[in-house]
Amino acid sequence: MKIFVNLVCSLCLCCLAFFAQAETPLQQHSIVFGVHSKTAPLEWRNNGVDQGFNLELMDRIGQLTNKRIVIRRKTFQQLLTDVHDPYSPIDVIAVVSPITIDRALSQSDPIYATHAKAYTLQGKSFINGWADLVGKRVAIKKGAFVDVYISGKQQDFTRVDVDLYETGFQLLIKGEVDVVIAENFVARRLMPLYPSIRSSSDPLIYGAFNFVSNYNNAPLMAQINDALRQLKLSGEYDRLVNKWFGTGREKVDLNSAQKRMLSLAIFVSLLSAIGMLLTGYMSLSLRKRSKSLKIELAQRKKAEQAISKLSKQFQSVLDGIPHGVTLFNQDGECLWSNDNNNDLLSNPDFHYIDGQAFELKQALSDALTAQKSQITDMQIDNQYWQMQLHPIIDKQVVILLEQTTEQHRLRQANDEASRLASLGELSAGVAHEINNPTGIIIHSIAFISDALRDLSEASSQYQKQNPFWTIAGMAPDSAIDELDLSSQSINEGAERISRIVNDLKHYARPTLTNDYQPTCLNDVVEVSLRLTANQTKIFNVTTELMSPAPVVMGDAQQLHQVLINLIQNACHAIRQDADCYECNEHINITTTVEDNHICLIVTDQGVGMDRATLQRITEPFFTTRRSSGGTGLGLSVCSRIIKEHKADMQITSRLGKGTVIKIRFPLDY
Missing domain, CATH: 3.30.565.10 (Histidine kinase-like ATPase, C-terminal domain)
Structure with missing residues (x-):
């Protein structure tokens, strides 16, 4: 098994060496052209077929240089990375470069002039120059000629990097950016897809299409430039321009155009500098004014808060007092009330203390006519109230209601106390006068009692002589007993009167x-x-x-x-x-x-x-x-x-x- 693995690895290494040796002659007879069908300027893909000005132009260059054109599609950022890499398989890409700034790459002669403008949503204001972008969110395609142009310059706007101009248009529709600065040809292709976006400025940056390559491919770029010049001299370049852009068969003198555009760019830059100075001055003035307005606004807000706090405190005081407070206009309409007992004003049983009926509108009219405060005592059932009417500005009257039932009763009690005090003083004098006849009664009844004891014996002797003798229709003994009991009762009553009079005199005197x-x-x-x-x-x-x-x-x-x-x-x-x-x-x-x-x-x-x-x-x-x-x-x-x-x-x-x-x-x- 180990021998088999070693054999497979040896075969793979041999194949790799073969292809490495075969690639060099292929590269020498071909040009690898890096493009992006969606974003590369002047390039389109229709139903999967590559089309475009650059593709046809590159094919003619390949024929004139006797090299095969190989197309490699990558993202724009990948193409930029590859063209800076001396070992990259990409030989040439087509990009736009600002007319005033050269890229740090090997460039061909200008192919076609273009420019970049600002694009906004329909209805937004026109952008006259860079100064109008101050404070806005601006979408910039990373690595594009707009990015190259503004690099190293002061940017008074908020930059939002995007990978595609189309991405910038989508952010613009979502409201995540305010402006997109896009190359003209790409924008013209995208605008039919985004009808809510419009061109909103004159050209802000002028540029030209170029083929660019790494400096290691300088000989190749010289061949491309020779081919371009042959195509321009033969008129074939004009035919390609007319085919793809419809601009006619006239030649485009990019060198003279570059000079004119440079002059125009310098003029625009001067105007922009002046505009930026004016904008800076106005911005400084506005900042100072804004600062003063903020200070004034803060002071006003503080004053409003103080007034609001005082108003709430005053309102809580009015709501908290037990008395009724109501504001009326001359028509009897209630403008404000703390809702304390104010229903009395519309109660038919609420009347003046002398019994006269109370009419709210009549009372308001009288107060406004006299323009003087009025204070009257009112009554309802067994309750007493004091009503105050105070006329104020704008024909309005404030009515205050205060219950005075307790005060009224205290006044009555005070009057009663005064009457009783007077009665006490009078009683003390009367008591002194009563003491005299009471003393006479007590002295007299004592004499009568003594007389009855003496008459009792005489009565017994006389009754023996005259058995039918009666005293006041009663038997003498019973009459004498009844008289004795009556004299005791009279004496007790007189003494009781005397004690009561003494108590009354004692009560009238200061407590000792x-x-x-x-x-x-x-x-x-x-x-x-x-x-x-x-x-x-x-x-x-x-x-x-x-x-x-x-x-x-x-x-x-x-x-x-x-x-x-x-x-x-x-x-x-x-x-x-x-x-x-x-x-x-x-x-x-x-x-x-x-x-x-x-x-x-x-x-x-x-x-x-x-x-x-x-x-x-x-x-x-x-x-x-x-x-x-x-x-x-x-x-x-x-x-x-x-x-x-x-x-x-x-x-x-x-x-x-x-x-x-x-x-x-x-x-x-």
């Missing part, structure tokens, strides 16, 4: 430090029940009094006042509850000792109180019975007296279940 005495709490309960007997007689009142009776340090009269007030409140609570009359126990009063405190507890089975009422029950002038004459001062005064006795009051209540009030006195008394 009290000299409290040991006071029996059970006695306070009994006295208070006697004083409220007329009110409690229709209720079932029970007591649970502790024994031995608890004693507290305090003022008995003030404690009477506290308990009497609590009993009266319990009676009022039960009167409001008709079903409670069926209960066996309406009011219960208890004295006891709990948790190191002496407690006085008043329990009723009345209507009870809700949480909101419980929170305000001891506030001055707060009452749920104002319509029936309540002043709201009872529990407020009781609370003050209890605090002065260093005690506290606990109130628990449930609607429909009743109320429990517990007064706790310190046990260390």
Whole structure:
């Protein structure tokens, strides 16, 4: 097996050596012409058959030089690489070279003149020169004569390299480039395939077709040039030009054309330089202007942000205030509102405090006519509001609504307090006047009591003498007893009047430090029940009094006042509850000792109180019975007296279940 492999390798090496030796004479009698059927200038392939000016011209050159023409097709970039390689099998390629720049290769005489122009989409502006390309995206075919021309020069546009002019046209349609700079003949062939593309400039670069080859093929290039000159002198060159380009049979003097084009190119370059200078100056001015505009724009944006932030803050403030704020025009149209209670303005029950109906349009008209701010008090149901109308510019009015129900009630309470204060001062004077006749009654009843004791014995003696004698229709003994009881009642009533007057005088005087005495709490309960007997007689009142009776340090009269007030409140609570009359126990009063405190507890089975009422029950002038004459001062005064006795009051209540009030006195008394 190893011998067989060695034999095959030896045969292969022999074949390679044979072909290597045979290639040299073939190369000496042929010209390898590199072309690209899709992109090489003046070359086409029709139904797989190679055609074109260069192919026919090369065939004639081959006949004149007695060499066979061999065609090799590669990409344009591969052809450029091969022609620079001295060992490449490609001998000659046809390319366009700028008329002002020679390629670093062996070149033939000019074959045909051409130029490159700018191509854009239909509707784009005309391009007058290189200066119009500043800032644009420009497609350039890599290695083409446009690439050779701009190499080493300043490029103020964005260059996009492409392998084919057709690739540049496709990018132009996609919007990925703005301009394509293409050789004229190739562009003319491609434009029918891309109808949305048009020529948009005069020639920007002039060039000429040449055959180029590596410098190692300089002798071959000399033969090609001799053949070209023979074809031009014989007129056959003109016939080929006319066949493929239809330009007539006249000769093209490329040397003179080259000079004219060079002059034109120099002129165009000068114009381009001037244009570039002007463009640079204008660009510098525009950059300065743009910079100042950017600064101004930034300042404006900053100011707008500040204004927007302030506007939002102002808006949030307006939306957050509890009062209604509404902006109207003269026709009554709402221009802006914070939607707080502004529906009142269209409510038919919303009226002036004096009862006059409120009309929005009339109020707006009056404010605009007077051009003065107006402040009025309004009412709806049991709520009170203050309405302010402020006329502003452009015949607009701002209406502010503020609820003043609490302020109104406070004013009423203040008026009531003033009236009660006046009544208190008057009562103090009346009390002084009442004390005089009360003193006379007490003094007189004491005299009558003493007289009755003396008359009792005389009555007994007189009755013996006159058995039918009566006093006021009654037996003398019964009459004397009834008179004695009446005098005691009159004395107790007078003393009660005196105590009440003294309490009233004491209440009217400024509060002074009290000299409290040991006071029996059970006695306070009994006295208070006697004083409220007329009110409690229709209720079932029970007591649970502790024994031995608890004693507290305090003022008995003030404690009477506290308990009497609590009993009266319990009676009022039960009167409001008709079903409670069926209960066996309406009011219960208890004295006891709990948790190191002496407690006085008043329990009723009345209507009870809700949480909101419980929170305000001891506030001055707060009452749920104002319509029936309540002043709201009872529990407020009781609370003050209890605090002065260093005690506290606990109130628990449930609607429909009743109320429990517990007064706790310190046990260390």
